[in-house]
Amino acid sequence: MTIDQVSWMFCVLAAMIAFIIFFKQKNIISCSKYKRILPPGDMGLPLIGETIEFFKAQRKNRLFDDFVQPRITKYGNIFKTRLLGSPTVVVNGAEANRFFLSNEFKLVISSWPSSSVQLMGIDSIMQKQGEQHRCLRGIIASCLNSSGLEALVPKICNTVQRHLDTHWQGQDRLSLYRSAKVLTFTVVFECLLGIKVEPGMLKTFERVLEGVFAPAIRFPGSRFSRAKKARQEIEKLLVKVVREKRKEIMEKGGNKEKEEVGMLLSQLVTGMIRGDVTEKEVIDNVVLLVFAAHDTTSFAIAMTFKMLAQHSDCYSLLLQEHVDIKKNNKRAGEILTLEEVKKIKYTWQVARESMRLFPPIFGSFRKAVADIQYQGFTIPRGWKVLWTAYGTHCNEEYFEDPLSFNPNRFEESIPPYVYLPFGGGPRVCAGYQLAKLNIIIFVHYVVTRYDWSLIYPNESITMDPLPFPSHGLPIKISPKL
Numbered sequence: 001m002t003i004d005q006v007s008w009m010f011c012v013l014a015a016m017i018a019f020i021i022f023f024k025q026k027n028i029i030s031c032s033k034y035k036r037i038l039p040p041g042d043m044g045l046p047l048i049g050e051t052i053e054f055f056k057a058q059r060k061n062r063l064f065d066d067f068v069q070p071r072i073t074k075y076g077n078i079f080k081t082r083l084l085g086s087p088t089v090v091v092n093g094a095e096a097n098r099f100f101l102s103n104e105f106k107l108v109i110s111s112w113p114s115s116s117v118q119l120m121g122i123d124s125i126m127q128k129q130g131e132q133h134r135c136l137r138g139i140i141a142s143c144l145n146s147s148g149l150e151a152l153v154p155k156i157c158n159t160v161q162r163h164l165d166t167h168w169q170g171q172d173r174l175s176l177y178r179s180a181k182v183l184t185f186t187v188v189f190e191c192l193l194g195i196k197v198e199p200g201m202l203k204t205f206e207r208v209l210e211g212v213f214a215p216a217i218r219f220p221g222s223r224f225s226r227a228k229k230a231r232q233e234i235e236k237l238l239v240k241v242v243r244e245k246r247k248e249i250m251e252k253g254g255n256k257e258k259e260e261v262g263m264l265l266s267q268l269v270t271g272m273i274r275g276d277v278t279e280k281e282v283i284d285n286v287v288l289l290v291f292a293a294h295d296t297t298s299f300a301i302a303m304t305f306k307m308l309a310q311h312s313d314c315y316s317l318l319l320q321e322h323v324d325i326k327k328n329n330k331r332a333g334e335i336l337t338l339e340e341v342k343k344i345k346y347t348w349q350v351a352r353e354s355m356r357l358f359p360p361i362f363g364s365f366r367k368a369v370a371d372i373q374y375q376g377f378t379i380p381r382g383w384k385v386l387w388t389a390y391g392t393h394c395n396e397e398y399f400e401d402p403l404s405f406n407p408n409r410f411e412e413s414i415p416p417y418v419y420l421p422f423g424g425g426p427r428v429c430a431g432y433q434l435a436k437l438n439i440i441i442f443v444h445y446v447v448t449r450y451d452w453s454l455i456y457p458n459e460s461i462t463m464d465p466l467p468f469p470s471h472g473l474p475i476k477i478s479p480k481l
């Protein structure tokens with residue numbers, strides 16, 4: 001065999017090997033492509049997808065009825081769409097909630113719009129993963145453990161009573177939603193954080209919150225620009241407050257810490273002195289906590305009153321519960337104890353049922369950090385996942401006659417990942433206990449001191465993107481004799 005023939009044969013052999021490798025590779029890809037079945041659904045128009053349909057339904061507070069439910073009927077509990085430029089899979093049902101919420105950090109991470117991240121700050125808990133997330137949650141939880149809650153109850157009672165004396169006394173009508181907002185802001189700042197509310201602070205914070213879901217476009221007068229400016233003002237104020245607190249704690253040593261059980265700012269600043277958190281983390285998380293508590297708790301309060309107005313039998317039961325507590329309360333200033341608040345069970349059932357029908361947060365977005373295999377479908381890495389509270393709250397598989405208002409259904413325990421106004425998994429609401437105290441204590445003092453009625457019994461709910469009563473839930477009030 002000549003050298004030419006050998007090299008010719010070598011070339012043919014090499015070409016054959018390359019050919020086999022190429023086809024084997026292609027086969028693997030096509031096999032994996034074959035296996036990669038995306039969930040059913042319609043991605044809608046290029047780029048914007050079904051964003052318009054989504055927002056149209058959301059604005060009318062018909063996200064479930066007009067957007068989610070018709071797609072569940074057509075495609076099943078898991079379907080794909082495209083929202084705000086991102087391919088998104090909407091998942092529904094307790095099993096899907098469990099899978100996606102409990103796999104936070106492993107398969108998915110929370111995903112917020114750029115405007116929210118910029119306004120809350122990249123160091124807020126919602127942007128944190130792993131150890132940093134655990135550390136911040138630990139500090140928040142240390143103020144909401146049993147001794148923290150015990151210390152919080154009298155503070156909230158005083159704040160609510162002062163609020164009623166200042167904003168309700170002498171009035172015959174007011175916006176209940178607005179009143180709840182002013183109160184919640186004070187409860188978070190003064191009772192939880194231990195920061196005195198100064199005039200103008202609420203307005204500045206609300207300017208920040210208005211931009212949280214606005215497009216992150218900066219031009220003079222835009223919602224986002226106004227919010228950014230307000231955020232800078234808040235930052236200046238908070239830097240001063242944090243540094244003063246640091247000085248105070250350093251000067252008083254360990255004693256100050258003990259004095260201020262349940263005061264979150266002290267705990268955060270103590271963590272800062274230890275080197276566990278930075279000054280920026282303290283500030284970003286104060287802003288985040290106000291955002292997390294403000295519209296959510298106020299809406300839950302507003303819907304609780306709306307439901308009570310529409311269901312007089314429930315109101316009678318609830319009122320009796322508070323009259324009984326008041327009758328046995330001989331303490332000066334009618335301050336409640338944590339033990340008494342724990343006994344107010346029916347009111348919490350009413351609030352929970354109101355949040356089932358009107359969840360303050362309809363759900364939230366996650367981002368897949370790996371290709372996810374779920375129920376025979378692949379959710380590709382980088383896609384968004386949207387879990388919704390409606391998917392279970394309105395499903396008769398979990399709640400009998402789901403559209404009817406029935407607080408008694410909460411006498412039974414509810415299976416996990418079915419009732420989700422406060423989310424679930426590692427990112428379950430960190431302020432759940434505070435929200436509960438705020439709602440129950442506010443209801444207690446209102447119903448024992450005032451007769452009240454809705455001015456517009458059928459007031460509609462709007463979403464932008466969080467829900468709120470369109471006219472602010474105005475009520476007529478008169479002091480009880």
Ligand code: HEM
Binds near residue numbers: 110125288426
């Ligand atoms: C009725 C009132 C409230 C409702 C319905 C509510 C609802 C929620 C929901 C659904 C989540 C999870 C979001 C997600 O999975 O992406 C959440 C998270 C959170 N909530 Fe609440 N919330 C309420 C009140 C509060 C209050 C009063 C505070 C504290 C002052 C608070 C602090 C937080 C924080 C810090 C997180 C983030 C937890 C984390 O990322 O680990 N919330 N809340």
